[in-house]
Amino acid sequence: MRTYEMRAHEMDPTPHLIPRPLRTGPLPLGTGPCRLDGGTVIEAGPGTEGVARWLRTAVGAATGLPLADSANGTPGPGSGSRIVLAVDPRTAQESGPEAYRIAVDTRTVRIEGGGPAGVFWGAQTLRQLLGPDAYRAAPVAPGREWTVPPGVIEDAPRFTWRGLMLDVSRHFMPKDGVLRYLDLLAAHKLNVFHFHLTDDQGWRVEIKRHPRLTEVGAWRSRTKWGHRASELWDEKPHGGYYTQDDIREIVAYAAERHIRVVPEIDIPGHSQAAIAAYPELGNTDVIDTTSLSVWDTWGITANVLAPTDNTLRFYEGVFEELLGLFPAATSPFIHIGGDECLKDQWRQSPTAQARMRELGLADEDQLQSWFIRHFDRWLTARGRRLIGWDEILEGGLAPGAAVSSWRGYAGGIAAARAGHDVVMCPEQHVYLDHRQAAGEDEPMPIGYVRTLEDVYRFEPVPPQLTEEEAAHVLGTQANVWTEVMQDAARVDYQVFPRLAAFAEVAWSSLPAPAERDYADFERRMAEHYRRLDALGVAYRPPGGPHPWQRRPGVLGRPIEGAPPNV
Numbered sequence: 001m002r003t004y005e006m007r008a009h010e011m012d013p014t015p016h017l018i019p020r021p022l023r024t025g026p027l028p029l030g031t032g033p034c035r036l037d038g039g040t041v042i043e044a045g046p047g048t049e050g051v052a053r054w055l056r057t058a059v060g061a062a063t064g065l066p067l068a069d070s071a072n073g074t075p076g077p078g079s080g081s082r083i084v085l086a087v088d089p090r091t092a093q094e095s096g097p098e099a100y101r102i103a104v105d106t107r108t109v110r111i112e113g114g115g116p117a118g119v120f121w122g123a124q125t126l127r128q129l130l131g132p133d134a135y136r137a138a139p140v141a142p143g144r145e146w147t148v149p150p151g152v153i154e155d156a157p158r159f160t161w162r163g164l165m166l167d168v169s170r171h172f173m174p175k176d177g178v179l180r181y182l183d184l185l186a187a188h189k190l191n192v193f194h195f196h197l198t199d200d201q202g203w204r205v206e207i208k209r210h211p212r213l214t215e216v217g218a219w220r221s222r223t224k225w226g227h228r229a230s231e232l233w234d235e236k237p238h239g240g241y242y243t244q245d246d247i248r249e250i251v252a253y254a255a256e257r258h259i260r261v262v263p264e265i266d267i268p269g270h271s272q273a274a275i276a277a278y279p280e281l282g283n284t285d286v287i288d289t290t291s292l293s294v295w296d297t298w299g300i301t302a303n304v305l306a307p308t309d310n311t312l313r314f315y316e317g318v319f320e321e322l323l324g325l326f327p328a329a330t331s332p333f334i335h336i337g338g339d340e341c342l343k344d345q346w347r348q349s350p351t352a353q354a355r356m357r358e359l360g361l362a363d364e365d366q367l368q369s370w371f372i373r374h375f376d377r378w379l380t381a382r383g384r385r386l387i388g389w390d391e392i393l394e395g396g397l398a399p400g401a402a403v404s405s406w407r408g409y410a411g412g413i414a415a416a417r418a419g420h421d422v423v424m425c426p427e428q429h430v431y432l433d434h435r436q437a438a439g440e441d442e443p444m445p446i447g448y449v450r451t452l453e454d455v456y457r458f459e460p461v462p463p464q465l466t467e468e469e470a471a472h473v474l475g476t477q478a479n480v481w482t483e484v485m486q487d488a489a490r491v492d493y494q495v496f497p498r499l500a501a502f503a504e505v506a507w508s509s510l511p512a513p514a515e516r517d518y519a520d521f522e523r524r525m526a527e528h529y530r531r532l533d534a535l536g537v538a539y540r541p542p543g544g545p546h547p548w549q550r551r552p553g554v555l556g557r558p559i560e561g562a563p564p565n566v
Contacts, residue, residue, distance in 0.1 A: 016527035017128050018500050019189055019507035020520075021155035032106045033147040036063065036130075040081045041070040047116045048085035050256055051123050055083065059127055063146050064139035081107055083126075085119050088112040098191070098258075099156035102126065104148050114156075117258040121189050125153060132527065135187075135534035159460070161423055161475025162506035163192030163262070164499065166491075169199035169273075170298070171482040172218075172240035173491070179253050180488075184535070186257040188503035193254055194262045194335065194404075194477060197242075200272035200295040200303075204241045205263070205325075209317050210278065214241040217277035220294040226444050226484060228298040230555035234486070239294075247325045255330045262387065263326050265318060266337030268305040268371050275303055281311050283345040283352065298483045300340045307346065307355050307367055312374060319378065328383050333402065336375055339389035341368055369395030376401050387423070390415070406431075406479065408566035409462045416465055416472040423474055424460040428563030430478040430502060432494050433485070435558060436540055443493065443551035444484035448563040452542075456501040456521055457513035478502045484556065489538040493549055496539035500528055 044052035052069065060067045070082065091099050097115030100122035104110075109126060113119035127134050129148050133141070164185055166173065173181075178195075185193060197204045203217035219239035225232035242250070254261050273294045275282040282289035283306045295301055305311050319334065326334070343364035346352040352367065361367050369392070376386040376398035387402040390411025397403070402421040405412030412422040427434075427447075434447030460476035478499060485491045501521065510516050532539050540549070 016524045017125060017153075018521075018524055018528050019504040020524070021125070021153050022509060023152075023154040025152040025154075027103070027105055027150045027152065031150045033149050034081050034104050034106055034109050036065060036067075036081060036083075036109075036146040036148065038065060040065060040083065041068050043070040043082055043084045045084075045086040047087045048113075048119045050116065051085050051111075051119045054120065054256065055123055055126075059123075059130070059134055061138060062134045062136045063130070064142055065146065082109070084108055084110040085123075086110070086112045087115060087119060089114075091118065095156040096160075098160070099154075100125070101155075102153040104129075104150050104152075106150070109148050117191070118156075120186075120258050121155070121157075122153075124187060124189060125155070127187075128531070132530035132534045135531045157189065157507045158509050159473075159475030159506050161192050161477065162190045162503070163194050163423065163425075163475070163477030164190055164495075165194035165196055165264075165425070165477055165479040167196040167199070167480060167482045168204050169196060169202045169482075171223075171486055172202060172204060172238065173482075173488065174240065175242060175246045175250065177488050177491075178242075178250055182250070182254050182257055182259055184499070184537070185259055187531075187535070188499060189507050190499075190503055191258060192260050192262060192475075192477060194264060194479075195250075196264045196266070196335075198264070198266050198273065198337075199270045200301050201298075202239060202241075202294060203273045203277065205247060205265075205322070206241060206243050207318050207321050208244070209321065210314070212277040213274060213318075215277070217273040217294060220296045222296050223486075224297040224483075226551075226554040227446070227557040229557070232554060233296075244321075244325055251326055251330055259330075260333075261326060261331050262333045262335050263322055263331060264335035264337055265315070265322065266339070267315060267375070268307070268311075268368060269300070269339065269341030270337055271305050272301050272303045275305070278314070281305055281314060283349045285351050286345045286348045300342060302342045302344050304341050304343075304345060305371075306349070307352050307371055315375070316378060319375070323382060323384065331384075333385050333387045334379055335404070336372065336386055336388050336392075338368070338372055338392040339406070341391065343368070363395070365395035367395070368392075369397070372401070373398045402474070404477075408564070409464075410566055412473070413462055413464055413469075416469045419472065421472050421474050424476045425479050426566075427479075428565070429458045430455065430476065431481065432478050432498055432502075433481045433483070435556070436494075436498065437544065438558075439544065441545050441550050442556075443490070443545065443549060444554050445556035445558040446484060447557070448559050448561075450498070450563075452498055452501050452525075453518050455498045456505065456518055457516055458502070458505050459513050460505065476502075476506050484554075489549075492538035493540050493545070496532060496537050497525060497529065497542075500525065 042052045056067045092114030098117045100113040100118040111122035203213045218241040223234045225234045276292045279289035346364045390405045403415040434450045435442045435445040
């Protein structure tokens with residue numbers, strides 16, 4: 001990409017952008033802003049038609065401008081300005097398919113990307129340049145003037161995996177809420193949506209060959225209110241699931257926004273909802289699995305899948321339908337969980353012990369490794385890659401598997417050194433269910449205090465890795481576990497504004513954590529809060545929660561002190 005350097009006396013055309021772009025620069029002296037009005041047209045080059053549709057749908061709705069296609073008809077009266085969208089092979093070669101360049105003069109906004117995704121991220125930047133009202137669903141001041149400041153922006157992401165994991169099992173988020181979050185990811189240039197679809201507390205995806213997974217497994221009779229040690233209960237039944245057409249719609253919506261979806265079916269632990277629906281999946285020689293129901297509290301249950309051929313065939317059927325819903329083009333990775341699988345029932349189970357002897361396995365960790373390796377081979381044979389939480393390292397890791405390093409950096413370091421790809425998402429840094437401040441006003445406070453600044457200073461690549469090992473770090477993601485998030489407003493509160501800081505960490509080439517200019521980020525956040533307001537995001541205000549965001553008297557599980565750097 002061509003390089004432009006801002007001279008000290010010149011005005012930065014991008015004073016409030018988040019994530020901060022790689023480079024900005026001026027145009028010749030005297031170049032004014034580009035005015036967008038009823039006569040503005042979009043010239044969409046090959047491969048950018050989807051970006052043009054998005055601009056008309058999102059920016060067109062907010063501005064009230066038609067943003068007509070230059071190839072169809074005569075534009076209305078006005079400036080005659082143009083928004084030109086183009087894929088530039090040179091940008092792709094130099095900086096990758098997600099890189100983009102914006103050049104704005106008095107007549108033209110030109111967005112070039114290394115690929116359609118790069119053009120789309122450039123369009124997201126254009127929306128920011130138009131101001132917070134460009135994030136509304138309809139014009140608030142009809143007839144107002146819309147201008148784009150002159151200048152050049154060149155930008156490219158640091159990581160190819162910039163993700164958010166959303167747990168919809170503990171508390172179900174209806175389809176419209178998921179689509180809304182995909183828009184929020186896109187607005188922050190995040191490109192991976194990790195969709196945690198199953199757990200002990202609910203199964204959320206329709207599997208037609210196993211209908212009881214949603215008839216039974218998607219519903220629980222009541223829900224623990226607060227941390228699992230709380231004595232409070234919400235006695236209202238809770239549940240829900242996505243039909244297969246809902247999933248197809250979500251995946252297509254994500255693809256239009258250049259977001260990959262990583263579905264997660266959690267095995268062999270965190271599976272009580274499935275066992276409640278189909279008791280034969282559990283360790284029937286240890287407990288009466290017909291007595292189990294979808295779990296109504298939090299924590300880790302001992303009820304895990306039995307390591308039987310019947311279980312393998314059952315989940316092969318689940319994954320076969322899943323692959324049909326999540327095409328390889330948008331979902332090359334399939335997440336199989338693999339975390340927090342208690343081995344107590346396997347130790348007591350004659351069936352499990354016989355399977356270990358048959359396979360020549362030394363312990364139950366190796367039995368879990370056998371289970372994971374089976375599905376790694378199964379997915380690989382169908383052109384997909386397995387990814388799992390870092391416990392899948394225990395007992396030996398399948399050769400092609402990737403790791404979500406959640407318990408700290410250690411699992412990711414070990415995996416990268418062994419040649420496995422890694423997504424860094426350490427609990428101590430980027431679990432957004434952890435509380436944002438130490439005060440008593442924080443609702444249902446969980447975990448360590450992780451402030452906006454803490455997230456901004458998170459570094460995904462540990463210094464212990466060599467350059468060759470660090471190349472296995474695909475990127476990073478923030479995780480949102482929803483045990484104490486009963487509705488979309490609670491999710492918003494936990495996620496924002498910290499997701500904005502995380503997005504800059506994932507996208508921008510920042511200096512070392514201690515050298516990052518947090519004051520500059522805070523200054524840019526002043527404008528970003530106005531964008532979030534326009535989008536209706538119920539974020540945590542900088543000064544603390546609103547009265548209606550508090551949950552007095554509901555027990556949490558705060559952990560005092562700084563989190564360990566493990």
